[in-house]
Amino acid sequence: MNGVHDMGGMDGFGKVEAELNEPMFHEEWESRVLAMVRAMGAAGAFNIDTSRFYRETIPPHVYLSSSYYKKWFLGLEEMLIEKGYLTREEVAAGHAMQPGKALKHGKFDLTQVERVMVRGKFARPAPEPAKFNIGDRVRAKNIHPATHTRLPRYVRGHVGVVELNHGCHVFPDTAAMERGENPQWLYTVVFDGRDLWGEDGDPTLKVSIDAFEPYLDPA
Amino acid sequence: MSEHHHDHDHDHSELSETELRVRALETILTEKGYVEPAALDAIIQAYETKIGPHNGARVVAKAWTDPAFKKALLEDGSKAIGTLGHVSRVGDHLVVVENTPERHNMVVCTLCSCYPWEMLGLPPVWYKAAPYRSRAVKDPRGVLADFDVTLPKDMEIRVWDSTAETRFLVLPMRPAGTEGWSEEQLAELVTRDSMIGTGFPKTPGAPS
Numbered sequence: 001m002n003g004v005h006d007m008g009g010m011d012g013f014g015k016v017e018a019e020l021n022e023p024m025f026h027e028e029w030e031s032r033v034l035a036m037v038r039a040m041g042a043a044g045a046f047n048i049d050t051s052r053f054y055r056e057t058i059p060p061h062v063y064l065s066s067s068y069y070k071k072w073f074l075g076l077e078e079m080l081i082e083k084g085y086l087t088r089e090e091v092a093a094g095h096a097m098q099p100g101k102a103l104k105h106g107k108f109d110l111t112q113v114e115r116v117m118v119r120g121k122f123a124r125p126a127p128e129p130a131k132f133n134i135g136d137r138v139r140a141k142n143i144h145p146a147t148h149t150r151l152p153r154y155v156r157g158h159v160g161v162v163e164l165n166h167g168c169h170v171f172p173d174t175a176a177m178e179r180g181e182n183p184q185w186l187y188t189v190v191f192d193g194r195d196l197w198g199e200d201g202d203p204t205l206k207v208s209i210d211a212f213e214p215y216l217d218p219a
Numbered sequence: 220m221s222e223h224h225h226d227h228d229h230d231h232s233e234l235s236e237t238e239l240r241v242r243a244l245e246t247i248l249t250e251k252g253y254v255e256p257a258a259l260d261a262i263i264q265a266y267e268t269k270i271g272p273h274n275g276a277r278v279v280a281k282a283w284t285d286p287a288f289k290k291a292l293l294e295d296g297s298k299a300i301g302t303l304g305h306v307s308r309v310g311d312h313l314v315v316v317e318n319t320p321e322r323h324n325m326v327v328c329t330l331c332s333c334y335p336w337e338m339l340g341l342p343p344v345w346y347k348a349a350p351y352r353s354r355a356v357k358d359p360r361g362v363l364a365d366f367d368v369t370l371p372k373d374m375e376i377r378v379w380d381s382t383a384e385t386r387f388l389v390l391p392m393r394p395a396g397t398e399g400w401s402e403e404q405l406a407e408l409v410t411r412d413s414m415i416g417t418g419f420p421k422t423p424g425a426p427s
Binding site: 008011090109170 | 237251258309330344348349355366
C-alpha cells in the first residue's frame with residue numbers, strides 16, 4: 001500500500017539523531033511488546049508479513065507520531081482482535097472474558113524460546129526457473145497495490161540491473177494477506193542514483209532493493 | 220485503536236497510558252492461555268544477553284585476519300558465520316558487503332526496520348525512524364554528515380535497501396596501523412555503525 005511507512009525519498013523529516021549509549025529498551029513495556037509479538041508469531045497466531053501489514057495500516061498521523069514499539073503494540077492488538085484471538089470487550093476490560101482460540105503451534109512456553117532467537121526461514125523450492133539472469137536490465141513495474149508489498153514507490157517505473165539472485169522465497173505480498181506462500185524468485189536489483197532522483201541526484205550513488213520477480217519486467 | 224486521550228490532562232502521559240494498555244494485553248494473552256509470562260521474560264533476556272554488535276565485530280575481525288574466511292564470508296555470509304562456533308546462530312541469507320577504497324556501503328530498511336540483529340543486536344531508534352529511512356536512499360552523504368562522516372567526493376556510495384528477508388552486514392575496511400593485531404584486539408575497533416555503513420571502525424590509539 002502507498003502508506004507513510006514507504007518513506008524512501010521523502011523530504012522534511014530532519015536530521016538523523018543518534019542517541020549516545022542508547023539502551024536496548026527505553027521503557028520496560030517496549031520489551032514486553034517485542035516479546036509478545038515474537039511469542040504470538042511463533043505460536044502461529046499470524047505470520048511475520050501479516051504483522052508488518054498491520055503496522056502499515058496504522059493511520060498515517062498515528063504512525064508518524066508513535067514510537068517504534070508503540071506501532072508494534074497498536075499493530076499487534078488490532079491484529080489479534082481481527083484474527084479472533086481476543087475481543088475489543090476484553091481489551092477494554094483488561095481481562096479475558098472467554099476461552100482462547102486454538103493456536104497453530106500451541107501455547108508459547110519456555111521450551112519455545114530458543115526458536116524465536118533465529119530468524120525464520122523463508123527460502124522455498126523453486127516452482128519454475130528464474131526469468132532473469134545476473135546482469136539483465138529490468139524495469140520495476142508501476143504497480144500500486146492497496147495491500148502489502150515490498151516494492152517501494154521510489155523505484156517504480158525505473159530501470160535497474162539484476163546483481164544477485166537469492167533463490168526462491170515466500171512472497172510477502174500474498175503471505176501478508178494470508179493468500180499462501182506463493183514462492184517467487186528474489187533478486188538484488190541496483191539502480192543508478194540519478195535515474196531515481198534526476199540530474200541533481202548524487203552521481204556517485206547506487207541504490208539496490210531486493211525485488212521479487214513479479215515486481216519486474218524485462219527492460 | 221484509541222484516540223480519545225489526546226485532549227486530556229497532561230499528568231496522564233501517553234507513555235503511562237501505553238504502559239497500562241501493554242500490561243492489559245499481556246494479562247489477556249496470559250489468561251487466555253496463549254503465552255507464559257516466564258517465556259516472555261526469557262525472550263527479553265535472550266535479546267539482552269545473546270545478541271549484540273560484539274557478534275558482528277568478531278566476524279569482521281576474523282575477516283580482516285583470515286583471507287580464506289573473508290572469501291567464504293563474501294560468498295555466503297550465513298554459511299561462513301555458521302562455521303564459527305563462538306558466534307551466535309545466524310539466520311539465512313545474510314549478505315556481507317565489503318567496503319573498498321572505491322566503494323562505501325550503507326544499509327537501510329526504508330519500509331520498516333529490517334536489520335541483521337543476530338550480528339548487531341536490536342536496531343537503534345534512529346535506524347527505525349523517519350529521518351534515516353527517508354533520506355538514506357536519496358541523500359546518503361547528507362545522512363553521513365549527520366554522523367560526522369565524510370567520504371571522498373568521487374567514492375561510490377552503495378545503499379542497500381533491505382526490502383526482503385535478506386539481511387546486509389557491511390564489512391568495513393581494516394584501519395591502518397593495526398598490522399600484527401590479534402582478532403580480539405581488532406574486534407575492539409569494530410563499531411556497530413561501521414557495520415551499518417554510517418561510521419568507520421575506531422582508529423588505533425584514539426580515545427574510545
